[in-house]
Amino acid sequence: MIVNKTSIQTALYKDSKNFKNIQVFKASNLVTNKLNQDELKQVEKSLNTLTDITQGWAKGEKSEYDNIVYLSNNQKGINIKIGLSDENLNTLSAIFKDDVYKTANAEYILTGDAEAFVGGWFNEIAYARGYLSADIDKSGAIDANEIANLKTDFSTKTKIFSKEKDGVISADKSMTWIANRYETATHLSYEDHEKNIISIEKTLNETLIMDKNKDGTLSLDEIYQQNQWIxxxxxxxxxxxxxxxxxxxxxxxxxxxxxxxxxxxxxxxxxxxxxxxxxxxxxxxxxxxxxxxxxxxxxxxxxxxxxxxxxxxx
Structure with missing residues (x-):
């Protein structure tokens, strides 16, 4: 009896077209708080006095990203200061327009939908994926001893429906789904090979890029490379x-x-x-x-x- 491997590829390819409907991670829902230009200018004047600023990079180091962004995480009642890549900042500016406010010092304040979008992903990474609690020494970076505390992994299951005829086993169709979300990590999911640093900031930037349609969810087709998975x-x-x-x-x-x-x-x-x-x-x-x-x-x-x-x- 032989196996028809072409039928397997065909079944998996058809199944992978449904990946956009299979949700892996979802940003936290935050209340949209849109500030007008006068209010944004007032916030700009007080940036240096804001308390509870949560930096996304390791203590003693500057952000590896050029664009410093401020936002208020209204769900947790803290203010966030974090670095964003040029790609992410340009995308946010194009989509959310005046919700990305540039200060006189060439830093940025997020408001409205831009603030809710970035803040929602910050929350999901910090709390659901466990970055803040995993950072036991509060260094701002996750080291080898802390990686086991993260919940950045997930598992999928794929079921193959097959048939046997005339000595040939063929795959009719396949079905993939998420078995578990927020599993304990077994490796550095987003490893910085140069500095060996994994942080909220780095993961946030990676996540914003992966969320291609900017809908606040990561689906399987945004995480997996289709051909490699097949x-x-x-x-x-x-x-x-x-x-x-x-x-x-x-x-x-x-x-x-x-x-x-x-x-x-x-x-x-x-x-x-x-x-x-x-x-x-x-x-x-x-x-x-x-x-x-x-x-x-x-x-x-x-x-x-x-x-x-x-x-x-x-």
């Missing part, structure tokens, strides 16, 4: 189906052997006395049913099928 899954599914093919061949041989044994047993039972038959059945089943040979063979077959039954999906 290649990886095809290999895994192919191995599973090949093992199933081997199991099926073993099953066929086993059934032939059972059938041979059934015939041999039936011949033996037909050539012994009734008293001997009764003794055998009483020892095996404690049963004095009328059609003993048929009952025994039926039970043997049923037990065998149940014990080696193969699930048709993975």
């Amino acid at each position: 290649d990886d899954m095809s290999q895994k599914v192919g191995e599973i189906l090949e093992n199933r093919a081997k199991d099926s061949e073993i099953l066929v041989k086993a059934k032939i052997k059972i059938a041979q044994n059934e015939i041999e047993f039936k011949n033996i039972m037909l050539n012994v006395s009734k008293d001997t038959q009764d003794f055998i059945y009483k020892m095996l089943f404690k049963d004095d049913g009328s059609d003993k040979i048929s009952n025994l063979l039926s039970q043997l077959s049923k037990n065998f099928d149940e014990s080696i039954g193969v699930d048709k999906s993975v």
Whole structure:
């Protein structure tokens, strides 16, 4: 029996088109608080006196990003100062326009929808993914000893529906879904290879870029590279189906052997006395049913099928 690997690729490709509907992470919902120009100028005057500024970079270091942005996290009652990349700042300015206010010192204050969008992702990273609580020494960076406290991972499951015909196992379709969100991390998800720093700031910038449609959610198609996922899954599914093919061949041989044994047993039972038959059945089943040979063979077959039954999906 052989496996049709092309059918696996086709099934996975069709399934991956639904990835945009499968949500992985979601930004926190924040109340939109839009300031007018006069209010923004007042905030600008008090930037140096704001309390509870949460920096996204490690203590003693400056942001690796050129654009310093301020926003008020109205859900947690704190003010945030964080660096954004040129790409993220330009995208925010294009989408949210005057909600991105440039100060005289060439820094930026976010308000309205821009503030809610960035603040929502900051919250999700800081609290749901656990960056703030993971940073035990409050250094502003997650080190190797703290990485195990993050909840940045998630797991997916893919079910393959297959069929067997004329010695070929083919995949009809597949179905993928999120099994668990916010799992404990086993590696640095967004590793800075130069500084070996993972921080809220870096992860926020990565997340803002990954959120391609800027809807406050990360779907599977925004996280996975479709072709890479299909290649990886095809290999895994192919191995599973090949093992199933081997199991099926073993099953066929086993059934032939059972059938041979059934015939041999039936011949033996037909050539012994009734008293001997009764003794055998009483020892095996404690049963004095009328059609003993048929009952025994039926039970043997049923037990065998149940014990080696193969699930048709993975």
